[in-house]
Amino acid sequence: MTVSLPYALAVWRRNASMYARTWKLNLLPNFFEPVFYLMAIGVGVGAYIDQMGGMSYVEFLAPGLICVAAMNGASFEVTYNIYVRMEFENVYDAMLTTPCQPTDVLAGEILWAVTRATIYGGTFYLVVALYGLAPLPGSLLALFVVPLTGLLFAMIGVASTLRVPTMDFFSFYFTLFLTPLFLFSDVFFPIEERLGGAWLIVAEALPLLHPVRLARACFAGDLGWVSLWDLVYVCGLSFGLFVWVRGAIGRRLTS
């Protein structure tokens, strides 16, 4: 079944209008979170670190944290929120009484998760720019990495949501999957300097590593073959998961 954009947009719009009602309340934590991270880790811990990856620590940290914000924004949306809409609020049951198809619902939800990720990551970027840590014009390219990060984690999250037996499993998803990604994906330290040999290849499997490396290359104006590989990884994995999830959501929502 193909996706129909108008129906997907109607699904997107439902979420957007819900968000619009409380956007000020929603946006505020998005704004403070980066400030705290940049202050505590970037400026605080950074004071004891001369350099990392050839730049000041706070400079090293900023692009990665933007990606983390995008990852978190998308992840909450496609795990807890989708599960609640699916299992408790009967939202999709109602949508499927209209010409909307499961694939439209999926596309609308993914689109919304990407939007949400872009709002999170974009806000973070703004704070970083206000700090004077976003060199122009290079860092603007990183703004394209934000929705891509959102897309990747929306796809990973939806795929998981369609498999969890109960909502309690999401705490595993966050603590055993997203938290280690957050800690070991080049955000806080350059992973290639800490790992050797085969481990480096294993590390390439970490999904967050690629957007972080890509965003940092954009900030540094240092795009190369590795950046291309990062881009291919992010787009390729997203697409692959979409193909699987497209079938799975049909099986889940219809019977």
Added chain:
Amino acid sequence: MTLRGVTKRFGERLAVDGVDLDVPAGSCFGLLGPNGAGKTTTLRMVYGVTRPTGGEVQVFGIDVSREPRTVRARLGVTLQENALIEPLSPEDNLRIFGRYHLLAEPELGRRVEDLMSFLELESHAGVPVRNLSGGYQRRLSIAMSLMNRPELLILDEPTTGLDPAVRQALWARIRELQSNGTTILLTTHYMDEAERLCDRVAVFAEGRVESQGAPRELIERHLAAEALEVECDAAGERVVLDGNEVRRMRAGNRLIVYVDDAAPFLERAHRIGSARPIVRPTNLEDVFLAITGTRIEEADQ
């Protein structure tokens, strides 16, 4: 709408077993039966979210599993459980739902206004849905299913749990829709609702249609014209029946006897001093119990 030999299997369980139904355009058709008899699954196959394991479902002459989008654009569904956005007002709920049908302003606004007035929701237009009574929430759910001006309206237990006044009001709306040419397909546990609204009904039991026809016709087909209800034990029952082999049902101490002329039975009931004997015309509820009754007794144990 036509169902031909429709079957749905969930793993080992046969939820719907070879159902044939014909619902002519403009009529009101009721699906009756105990919980788990396959009514909701049948409805879901009609609007195409459940795919039949076997058989064919045609709506508007179109095979639903081939063209679900086309079919669903022309029908509306009120789900058994309301699916409303609780923090939003009825108006916003309608507006969002209308967009799933790709309605846009100004047409969307016009329809929202019409439906608010048709289901008498205006007085609560701006109230968050979570603060509305069950009756108003149900009205809103029905309003949502009318957003696309459906030719076929599917109602899954439209008035369950509502007070008598709200039920009357909703019946009036449903009849009005039918008189304007909308085909209605509903499920209900209320036999009075079915008798009042439906031209034809089908009684489901364990996934099969046990009997179908006009409510009156079903009563005549299955049971005698009068029902006598008496309280008595087995010895009293023998006296009341007086050797007559008649259709009867028992629930605890209460005995219901179906006969064409209840007078002699009533007289004997008085003779044994049975408490509060009642004679009344046989109704659809009796037919329902006669068809599904033994299973209800099993469920009680």
